[in-house]
Amino acid sequence: MRTTVGIIGGGPAGLLLARLLHRAGIGCVVLESRDRAYVERRQRAGILEQGTVDVLRECGAGGRLDREGLPHQGIELRFEGRGHRVDFPSATGGKSVMVYAQTEIVKDLIALQLEEPGGPPLLFEAEALAIEKPDSAAPVIRFRHEGREQTLSCDYVAGCDGFHGIARRAIPADRVRTFEHAYPYSWLGVLADVAPSCEELIYARHRRGFALHSMRSPHVSRLYLQVPGGTDPDDWSHERIWDELSTRFALDGDWTLERGPITATSVTPMRSFVQEPMRHGRLFLAGDAAHIVPPTGAKGLNLAVTDVITMARALIHHQETGSSELLDGYSRTCLRRVWQAERFSYFMTDTLHRRPDETPFEDRERIARLERIASSPTASAELAENYVGLPLS
Ligand code: RFL
Numbered sequence: 492m493r494t495t496v497g498i499i500g501g502g503p504a505g506l507l508l509a510r511l512l513h514r515a516g517i518g519c520v521v522l523e524s525r526d527r528a529y530v531e532r533r534q535r536a537g538i539l540e541q542g543t544v545d546v547l548r549e550c551g552a553g554g555r556l557d558r559e560g561l562p563h564q565g566i567e568l569r570f571e572g573r574g575h576r577v578d579f580p581s582a583t584g585g586k587s588v589m590v591y592a593q594t595e596i597v598k599d600l601i602a603l604q605l606e607e608p609g610g611p612p613l614l615f616e617a618e619a620l621a622i623e624k625p626d627s628a629a630p631v632i633r634f635r636h637e638g639r640e641q642t643l644s645c646d647y648v649a650g651c652d653g654f655h656g657i658a659r660r661a662i663p664a665d666r667v668r669t670f671e672h673a674y675p676y677s678w679l680g681v682l683a684d685v686a687p688s689c690e691e692l693i694y695a696r697h698r699r700g701f702a703l704h705s706m707r708s709p710h711v712s713r714l715y716l717q718v719p720g721g722t723d724p725d726d727w728s729h730e731r732i733w734d735e736l737s738t739r740f741a742l743d744g745d746w747t748l749e750r751g752p753i754t755a756t757s758v759t760p761m762r763s764f765v766q767e768p769m770r771h772g773r774l775f776l777a778g779d780a781a782h783i784v785p786p787t788g789a790k791g792l793n794l795a796v797t798d799v800i801t802m803a804r805a806l807i808h809h810q811e812t813g814s815s816e817l818l819d820g821y822s823r824t825c826l827r828r829v830w831q832a833e834r835f836s837y838f839m840t841d842t843l844h845r846r847p848d849e850t851p852f853e854d855r856e857r858i859a860r861l862e863r864i865a866s867s868p869t870a871s872a873e874l875a876e877n878y879v880g881l882p883l884s
Pocket residue numbers: 499500501502503504505522523524525530534535536537538539593617618619620651652653654655656657678680759777778779780786788789790791792793794795
């Protein structure tokens with residue numbers, strides 16, 4: 492097999508890149524190691540920045556998003572038994588975010604790619620095994636599909652294979668630097684068939700730990716609890732989960748967390764990670780393959796999207812003008828934005844969680860950070876600007 496851009500990974504990054512390239516007449520093939528049902532079921536992100544919504548609409552994936560997505564104009568910070576709203580439009584010149592699950596984006600992009608006549612091939616259960624000669628003019632992806640090993644020769648390789656993929660490791664160790672921070676806690680994520688108890692997301696700091704109330708639809712709630720690293724979700728009965736959530740969201744006034752059947756639970760470790768540079772020869776990394784943020788800032792999916800927008804622009808520019816200027820600047824352009832998201836995600840995580848070894852001083856200092864956001868329009872605007880997404884440079 493041969494193509495212009497060989498894309499490893501059929502998550503949001505790989506699927507969106509395929510659409511952007513296809514629309515510009517650039518050939519590509521997507522290799523995804525899992526089957527379609529698995530990829531469409533994997534529960535993850537929920538918050539889309541304005542720029543993410545815009546690009547999905549532009550590439551034809553905006554229909555269901557506009558019908559079923561829930562526009563949100565703010566979030567609530569809850570601490571010390573009180574709630575404080577952060578308004579987005581007033582602080583950002585009218586910007587807001589959209590609640591629409593990553594699973595739904597993935598379903599929409601897969602359907603578009605498979606249903607369109609002449610659309611780029613998307614192979615499920617096609618696991619990339621190695622990238623050969625990534626720094627040559629003719630890189631090759633070796634992959635396993637339908638029980639046998641095959642090769643895909645490309646002009647460029649896009650490594651969109653997530654944090655556990657192979658693309659990042661195809662860059663020689665002496666050419667990269669990695670930056671990492673591990674947090675001493677995880678998130679227990681819960682999906683429940685119950686109407687959300689709030690109209691906007693609630694980020695709560697409580698002395699027993701962080702809790703987040705999000706949603707998937709008017710009938711489905713998505714909730715998260717800070718738990719110790721290494722927690723087994725089976726150690727948490729559904730009753731214990733609801734009790735703990737109710738405690739952490741409790742307000743001085745009248746407010747009740749509605750309960751309902753829990754349909755899924757999972758535990759996610761919290762990590763910050765960046766590999767620099769994001770390019771080696773003709774191999775370009777995008778999304779979780781190159782960087783991870785803890786989910787408290789809701790940035791991971793949005794960063795994956797801006798990486799592939801930047802990559803598609805660079806490849807299109809090269810095709811139209813013959814200039815490799817944007818390709819050469821790819822890593823630098825992406826990393827500027829990546830580090831801003833790393834900073835914001837670290838701040839949100841550190842401010843809202845309780846570390847196991849936290850001192851009384853650190854506790855008061857974090858509450859003071861939240862008081863500052865609650866009482867100062869400038870501090871609140873700083874949070875809002877980052878949350879809705881910094882402009883794409
Ligand atoms: P993905 O989604 O991991 O997709 C990578 C794909 O590559 C495939 N793959 C391979 N394919 C072929 N050959 C190989 N050798 C392969 N190895 C792997 C995998 O099967 C997979 O299909 O990476 P991508 O596309 O970069 O997308 C990144 C996002 O998924 C991620 O950043 C977000 O989910 C993070 N995230 C959030 N981001 C947000 O912007 N807003 C949020 O509200 C938000 N909430 C979250 C989150 C992530 C969470 N978890 C579970 C980590 C909440 C949670 C709980």
